[in-house]
Amino acid sequence: MPELPEVELTRRQLRGAMEAARFENVLVRRADLRYPLPRDFAARLEGRTVRALKRRAKYLIVELTSGEILVMHLGMSGSFAVSKAPVGQFDNHDHVVFNMSSGLTVVYNDPRRFGVMRLLDGDLARDPVLGKLGAEPLASTFGAHSLAMALRGRKTTLKAALSDQRIVAGLGNIYVCEALHRARLSPRRRASTLVTRTGAPRPALYVLVKAIRAVLTEALSKKRSGADRFRVYDREGRRCPRRGCGGTIRRIVQNGRSTFYCPVCQR
DNA sequence: AACAAGACCTGCATGC
DNA sequence: TGCATGCAGGTCTTGT
DSSP states (O other), rough: OSHHHHHHHHHHHHHHHHTTEEEEEESSSSSBSSSSSTTTTHHHHHHHHHHEEEEEHHHEEEEEEESSSEEEEEETTTTEEEESOOOOOHHHEEEEEETTTTTTEEEEEEOOOEEEEEEESGGGGSSTHHHHHHTTTTTTTSSSHHHHHHHTTTTTHHHHHHHHHTTBBBBOOOEEEEHHHTTOOOSSSBBGGGOTTTTTHHHHHHHHHHHHHHHHHHHHHHOSSSGGGOOOOTOSSSSSSSSSOOOOEEEEEEETTEEEEEETTTO
16 A cells, blocks of 8 residues: 555554654564564664664664664555554454564564565665665755656656656656646656756656655645545546546556556646 | 666466 | 466565
8 A cells, every 4th residue: 555645644543652762572473574574673772772663765763862764665465454452363464473672563564575674784875776866856956857858758647657666756657647747747748858958857747746746745635535536546437536537547557557647638 | 877677576366 | 266467665696
């Protein structure tokens, strides 16, 4: 489930249990996540205190007062539950349990086990993965000019470019579809067509930047659930929600993933 | 270097 | 009912 808004909401959920608290006991019930947890994973956390709980793109960044950093990614199916200690009953897919000095227990559940937990010594900028992440779409550094530089010369589609975490960090399949619909841009359009030959943003790129911010901000604030949560995602065959459009949402496959869009109003 | 396709793993909805 | 198929919101690796 997790794209940037869901990860940010997870961060806020975990903060009360983890921030300024110590890992009293860590239980690894299954170590074979996307990458196997090292055998000393629990021992390296126990006794450590959380200085701050941050987020970068879809990664949760747990800074410890020791200087080490616990980096976590939810993959496709990861989630956390917070409850009062002690937890006696576990689900099959409860893989990692943090008993914190706050008196709260944090349980990581992940049926598909695409999630990641890694303990890093230092500096995220030098990390082979985190160091290559592109702009945070809700940060002030993100804008039409920086996005223009990133899209310049890209022959790939807008859908693929916006899904690329090195270009914009935090969008996934849903919010790429939603942002493109809001910006009235076709997911099949070539990414470089939003940039002039000299590398300046075309007007449509300003619209896209606003649309990206809007869909993420809205997802963070509303958090309504149910069928009408998205305007195009998973709505194949339904009417386009844009006033006066009258188009029908289509599903196509791009780079092996579903794309939903309105062929009438998205050009 | 840029890009597309395949792989990883489990659960669920669908159709026969 | 059982079984097969296809699909799922991510990203790493492989191949052109």
